[in-house]
Amino acid sequence: MLSSEKKTxxxxxxxxxxxxxxxxxxxxxxxxxxxxxxxxQDFDLSAVLPAVFYMFRFGHRRGKGKFLDxxxxxGSTSGQRRGxxxxxxxxxxxxxxxxxEGFDSDMGRAILADLLLAFCLENKNRALGRDEQVQRVAPxxxxxxxxxxxxxxxxxxxxxxxxVALLAxxxxxxxxxxxxxxxERTWFAVGRGxxxxxxxxxxxxxxxxxxxLADRKGDRFDEHTxxxxxQLLMVRLAQQLGEAPDxxxxxxxxxxxxxxxxxxxxxHFSEDIRRFVRGYAGEVPRHTLVELLESCMAVGLTAIxxxxxxxxxxxxxxxxxxxxxxxxxxxxxxxxSNGVNRQLRARAEECMDDFFRRLERLPVILMALxxxxxxxxxxxQLRREKxxxxxxxxxxxxxLGDLLFERRKEARGVLDYLDxxxxxxxxxxxxxxxxxxxxxxSKHAEPHPVWRLAETLTYLQGxxxxxxxxxxxxxxxxxxxxxxxxxxxxxxTRQVIxxxxxxxxxxxxxxxxxxxxDYLVHLHVLPGGDKTGYRPLALRDFLHTLxxxxxxxxxxxxxxxxxxxxxxxxxRGVLEKRLRDLGLLVGVNDxxxxxxxxxxxxxxxxxxxxx
Numbered sequence: 001m002l003s004s005e006k007k008t009x010x011x012x013x014x015x016x017x018x019x020x021x022x023x024x025x026x027x028x029x030x031x032x033x034x035x036x037x038x039x040x041q042d043f044d045l046s047a048v049l050p051a052v053f054y055m056f057r058f059g060h061r062r063g064k065g066k067f068l069d070x071x072x073x074x075g076s077t078s079g080q081r082r083g084x085x086x087x088x089x090x091x092x093x094x095x096x097x098x099x100x101e102g103f104d105s106d107m108g109r110a111i112l113a114d115l116l117l118a119f120c121l122e123n124k125n126r127a128l129g130r131d132e133q134v135q136r137v138a139p140x141x142x143x144x145x146x147x148x149x150x151x152x153x154x155x156x157x158x159x160x161x162x163x164v165a166l167l168a169x170x171x172x173x174x175x176x177x178x179x180x181x182x183x184e185r186t187w188f189a190v191g192r193g194x195x196x197x198x199x200x201x202x203x204x205x206x207x208x209x210x211x212x213l214a215d216r217k218g219d220r221f222d223e224h225t226x227x228x229x230x231q232l233l234m235v236r237l238a239q240q241l242g243e244a245p246d247x248x249x250x251x252x253x254x255x256x257x258x259x260x261x262x263x264x265x266x267x268h269f270s271e272d273i274r275r276f277v278r279g280y281a282g283e284v285p286r287h288t289l290v291e292l293l294e295s296c297m298a299v300g301l302t303a304i305x306x307x308x309x310x311x312x313x314x315x316x317x318x319x320x321x322x323x324x325x326x327x328x329x330x331x332x333x334x335x336x337s338n339g340v341n342r343q344l345r346a347r348a349e350e351c352m353d354d355f356f357r358r359l360e361r362l363p364v365i366l367m368a369l370x371x372x373x374x375x376x377x378x379x380x381q382l383r384r385e386k387x388x389x390x391x392x393x394x395x396x397x398x399x400l401g402d403l404l405f406e407r408r409k410e411a412r413g414v415l416d417y418l419d420x421x422x423x424x425x426x427x428x429x430x431x432x433x434x435x436x437x438x439x440x441x442s443k444h445a446e447p448h449p450v451w452r453l454a455e456t457l458t459y460l461q462g463x464x465x466x467x468x469x470x471x472x473x474x475x476x477x478x479x480x481x482x483x484x485x486x487x488x489x490x491x492x493t494r495q496v497i498x499x500x501x502x503x504x505x506x507x508x509x510x511x512x513x514x515x516x517x518d519y520l521v522h523l524h525v526l527p528g529g530d531k532t533g534y535r536p537l538a539l540r541d542f543l544h545t546l547x548x549x550x551x552x553x554x555x556x557x558x559x560x561x562x563x564x565x566x567x568x569x570x571x572r573g574v575l576e577k578r579l580r581d582l583g584l585l586v587g588v589n590d591x592x593x594x595x596x597x598x599x600x601x602x603x604x605x606x607x608x609x610x611x
Contacts, residue, residue, distance in 0.1 A: 061252075065148030088130040120138055216245075258390055262308045282604030294515075334553060425456070585597055
């Protein structure tokens with residue numbers, strides 16, 4: 001009979017007893033920032049831009065602001081403050097302020113609340129209604145960065161920090177993103193105001209900066225500047241707060257300069273968003289620009305995440321990161337019909353099922369990297385080795401691969417240490433977690449101590465939990481089931497043969513929404529370098545670019561997947577029809593060479609000069 005104390009002893013407690021609290025704390029997570037510097041969890045991509053604005057403007061991470069104190073009634077309890085404010089309360093406060101007239105009636109305040117919910121704010125879980133908790137702010141204007149939603153910037157899973165590091169592209173060996181130098185040539189200056197950052201410039205209509213750059217009250221809006229209703233609402237909301245939030249307190253306020261290990265995809269994303277903002281920010285209507293930018297981030301982040309996955313799978317086989325020129329994203333079949341054509345939908349869902357089955361191995365790979373990383377950094381001899389790990393950790397991860405494959409003489413000491421810890425842990429787990437102990441003891445099935453320990457620790461964390469975190473990361477990057485996203489998810493129920501109860505599960509597919517098609521075409525008709533206007537782009541070249549740059553397969557089957565030529569032709573035909581309906585494809589006849597893409601919007605001229 002087990003004692004009561006042993007019955008309640010958690011897996012983490014046992015691991016801490018063997019490995020120690022410090023090592024367990026670093027291992028008991030889903031993340032490995034040197035591979036991908038975001039939390040392996042879900043995040044809301046549509047809430048990222050305001051935090052990016054703040055970091056570019058001030059050069060550090062956002063802390064506490066005045067949103068809660070301004071819009072929650074005085075005397076509210078801490079519980080009431082956590083559940084508020086609501087758009088109803090915010091509208092009541094704004095209706096009494098300078099700049100709002102005609103909203104002092106019940107109907108007026110209701111209209112104002114609906115306008116805020118339509119253009120500026122979002123309720124928790126995207127719920128409708130005026131009495132729900134407000135949780136996110138929309139990027140209607142630069143001054144959205146003054147609204148500290150979500151309340152903790154860490155809730156955005158370090159995605160804004162990664163985007164700032166990618167766009168600022170400070171390639172010197174700094175561990176953090178620094179304020180841009182006075183004469184530095186860059187499209188995305190950090191901590192230098194609006195005019196030297198094309199993203200801030202695109203969203204900062206009517207803004208000027210007064211006083212020191214670090215002054216949180218120094219941003220002023222010119223009341224004579226004509227702006228849209230959505231922008232004006234955001235300006236008035238921010239003016240009620242009076243100043244930008246403080247820098248982050250209690251943890252590092254600096255912006256990490258860590259980039260994803262998939263350097264090719266990271267650089268493509270940085271180039272894509274720069275070209276798109278420069279090309280269209282002054283011409284595309286505000287609401288459409290925000291949607292297309294979110295599609296831009298979904299496309300770029302999806303390519304980064306899948307490229308990192310392919311890099312890590314290659315590392316497990318070769319112990320090295322592929323050269324930048326050899327890196328590619330995962331090839332995935334796209335249902336161009338958006339689920340209308342059942343055959344195309346089925347092939348796309350089959351492809352995503354295969355992809356997600358491969359992802360089940362990813363938490364173990366990340367655990368192995370954390371094990372090796374911690375062992376090296378705490379080895380008295382190995383920690384003297386100097387390997388560059390920022391902005392790209394290629395050199396460092398290659399070193400860990402050399403240890404994994406015993407290509408360095410120091411490897412034996414690290415592997416022996418982990419083998420001893422695996423044996424100790426197996427002994428302590430036998431009574432309460434016999435399955436985990438057996439995994440550690442099965443040296444004939446897995447002789448390598450790193451993989452044996454990584455498998456067991458992932459199992460003890462909860463295999464379903466760790467895999468679900470990876471799935472959530474991919475879903476968030478895809479903007480799953482959003483009108484400007486790349487992913488579609490639906491619940492299907494299958495009747496099991498033999499009379500068992502029917503089983504339900506989610507199936508996913510890669511799709512092109514209208515917003516994604518709009519973005520991809522408008523991006524790739526832009527010429528390279530600093531040229532203006534647009535270039536004629538043949539449809540066949542466009543489809544080749546989608547495969548090579550992002551892994552999106554339309555008229556070709558991904559490796560290992562059988563798709564009939566008839567189905568592939570149908571998929572391309574659906575895409576052509578949709579492009580024509582959107583006004584993005586022209587061709588005088590059916591000849592392949594005569595089909596080319598064209599934009600629907602004009603081009604900005606004022607954002608094409610680098611100071």
